[in-house]
Amino acid sequence: xxxxxxxxxxRNWRENKPQYGHLIxxxxxxxxxAPIPVTAPATGHDFAWLARGGxxxxxxxVIAARAALAGDWGRATATERGRLMQxxxxxxxxxxxxxxxxxxxxxxxxxxxxxxxxxxxxxxxQFYGEAADKVHGEVIPYLTDYNVSVVREPLGVTAHITxxxxxxxxxxxxxxxxxxxxxxxxxxxxxxxxxxxxxxxQLMVQAGLPAGALNIVTGLGEAAGAAxxxxxxxxxVSFTGSPxxxxxVQEAAAIHHVPVVLELxxxxxxxxxADADLExxxxxxxxxxxxNAGQTCSAGSRVLVERSIFGIFTRLLSExxxxxxxxxxxxxxxxxxxxxxxxxxxxLDFIQDAQRDGxxxxxxxxxxxxxxHGFFVPPTVFGPVPAxxxxxxxxxxxxxxxxxVFDSEEEAVALANGTEFGLVAGVWTHDGARQxxxxxxxxxxxxxxxxxxxxxxxxxxxxxxxxxxxGREKGLMAxxxxxxxxxxxxxYG
Ligand code: NAD
Numbered sequence: 001x002x003x004x005x006x007x008x009x010x011r012n013w014r015e016n017k018p019q020y021g022h023l024i025x026x027x028x029x030x031x032x033x034a035p036i037p038v039t040a041p042a043t044g045h046d047f048a049w050l051a052r053g054g055x056x057x058x059x060x061x062v063i064a065a066r067a068a069l070a071g072d073w074g075r076a077t078a079t080e081r082g083r084l085m086q087x088x089x090x091x092x093x094x095x096x097x098x099x100x101x102x103x104x105x106x107x108x109x110x111x112x113x114x115x116x117x118x119x120x121x122x123x124x125x126q127f128y129g130e131a132a133d134k135v136h137g138e139v140i141p142y143l144t145d146y147n148v149s150v151v152r153e154p155l156g157v158t159a160h161i162t163x164x165x166x167x168x169x170x171x172x173x174x175x176x177x178x179x180x181x182x183x184x185x186x187x188x189x190x191x192x193x194x195x196x197x198x199x200x201x202q203l204m205v206q207a208g209l210p211a212g213a214l215n216i217v218t219g220l221g222e223a224a225g226a227a228x229x230x231x232x233x234x235x236x237v238s239f240t241g242s243p244x245x246x247x248x249v250q251e252a253a254a255i256h257h258v259p260v261v262l263e264l265x266x267x268x269x270x271x272x273x274a275d276a277d278l279e280x281x282x283x284x285x286x287x288x289x290x291x292n293a294g295q296t297c298s299a300g301s302r303v304l305v306e307r308s309i310f311g312i313f314t315r316l317l318s319e320x321x322x323x324x325x326x327x328x329x330x331x332x333x334x335x336x337x338x339x340x341x342x343x344x345x346x347x348l349d350f351i352q353d354a355q356r357d358g359x360x361x362x363x364x365x366x367x368x369x370x371x372x373h374g375f376f377v378p379p380t381v382f383g384p385v386p387a388x389x390x391x392x393x394x395x396x397x398x399x400x401x402x403x404x405v406f407d408s409e410e411e412a413v414a415l416a417n418g419t420e421f422g423l424v425a426g427v428w429t430h431d432g433a434r435q436x437x438x439x440x441x442x443x444x445x446x447x448x449x450x451x452x453x454x455x456x457x458x459x460x461x462x463x464x465x466x467x468x469x470x471g472r473e474k475g476l477m478a479x480x481x482x483x484x485x486x487x488x489x490x491x492y493g
Contacts, residue, residue, distance in 0.1 A: 145493030261471030266423030
C-alpha cells in the first residue's frame, strides 16, 4: 500500500476530481485496487474518487486503533478527551459552510439540510465532549471489610459501519460517544456518499486527535465492511443500514462474541385522530416523508387516519405535497434526488407496483423536466392502502407515503404495530388519556405526541425494536452501549 497524503485542497475542490484516501493512524493512504467513482445524485456526474479498501486496510486500521489504546489516546484523561472533542466541534462550525457544500453535492440533499446536518455533528461532539468526564462509577454496600466499586471502562476497538443517507450526522452519532468513552474507532462509511466523513477525519487530526484514535477505511460493504465485522481485533460493532446486511453483521460479529448495536430502519406510522389539529398534523406528516427525500430511517412512511376525517385530512395533505419544491442542492428546495440510480429504480418500482395493484393515488408532485438527469422521484401518496400491501409492510426509502384508515383506537394500535418494524411513531390527538394509552401500546423505540421529530435531538435515546434493530444510540444511553463495567471487590480486613 503506497503512502500518500490524498486529502484534497478544499479550494480546488470544484475544479479537480479529488481522490480521497483512507485515514489510518492519522496518515492518508491509498489502495492498490481501482478507486471507486463518486457520483453527484443531482446530476448523475462523477466528481471524485474514493479509495477501495479491503481486508488489508481494515487490518492496518485495527492495528492503528489498538496502538492508540496502548499509547497517548489510552492515557488521555476523560477531561482531555472531552476538551479535544469540543475543540473539534468548534472546527466543524468554523468550516460548516464548506463541509455542508460537500455533503450536499455528495448526497444531493438541499443545502440547508446539509447545513443542519453539520450543526448536528458539532452538537454531537459538544454533547458527548461535555459528558466525557461525567460518567462516574458506583460504590456498592457489601460485606463487612469489603469495598466494592463498579468502574466504567472503554470497550476497546469499536467498529462503525454507516449508511449514505446522513453521512455527516452518522459520523457524529456513532463516533462522538465512542471517543468520549475512550475507545479507538474504525469507521467504514457507505461507498455511495461519505466524503464529508473523510473531511471530518482531517479536522479531527487538526484538532489534535492522537494517531489511531479514529481511522476511516472506505470501500465496498462486502469487502471492507465484511472484513471489519469479522476482524478478531474489534470489541464492538455499530451498524446502521438495511435489515438484510444487519443480520450478516450480527452473524459475523458473533464469530468473536462481539456486541452489536443495529439500527435497521423502519416503517414508522403517524396516527391521526379526528380531534387532532389536522392542519399541524398534515404539515408534519408531509415533512416527515419529504425530509431527505424519504431516505431517513425514521421517516414517517405511513399515516393512519381515523375514517371520519380521511377525506378532509388527505385533502390537506395533498395541498402540502403539491407545494413541495423539488430541486438540486443549490436551489435549496424541499426535496432533492435519491442517492443513486439503483435507489431511484427501486423506489419507482414501488410506485409502479402500487399503480398496477390499483391503489388509489391521492397526490403526486411532478418532477420538473430540467432535473431529468438526476435521480429524482416524484413525492407520492397512496391510500387507503391495505395492511398487507408491500407499500405498508416494506421500507421504501423514498418520498412515498402509504395512508391507512382506521375506525377505533384498538384498530389504530393494531395497524401501527402491524409491520415487522418498530422504530418511531407519531400520535396526533388532544385526548390526554388516549395519548398515554397509545404511547404505551405502540411497540417502537420512540413515540412523538402532537409532534414528529424524525429521530429527535442528540439528547434523546434512539433505536428500534423488532426488525428495526436493537441497542440505543444518542443521549446518555449511547455512553452505556459504548463502554463496559468492571466490578472491583477489595477486602481490607
Ligand atoms: P446497506 O445495508 O447495504 O449498507 C449500509 C452500510 O453497510 C454501508 O456502509 C455498506 O457498505 C455496508 N455493508 C454492505 N454490505 C456489508 C456487509 N456484508 N458487511 C458489512 N458491511 C456491509 O444498505 P444499502 O444497500 O445502501 O441500502 C439498501 C436499503 O437499506 C435501503 O433501500 C434502505 O431501505 C435501507 N437503508 C436503511 C438505512 C437506515 O438508516 N436505517 C440507511 C441506508 C439504507
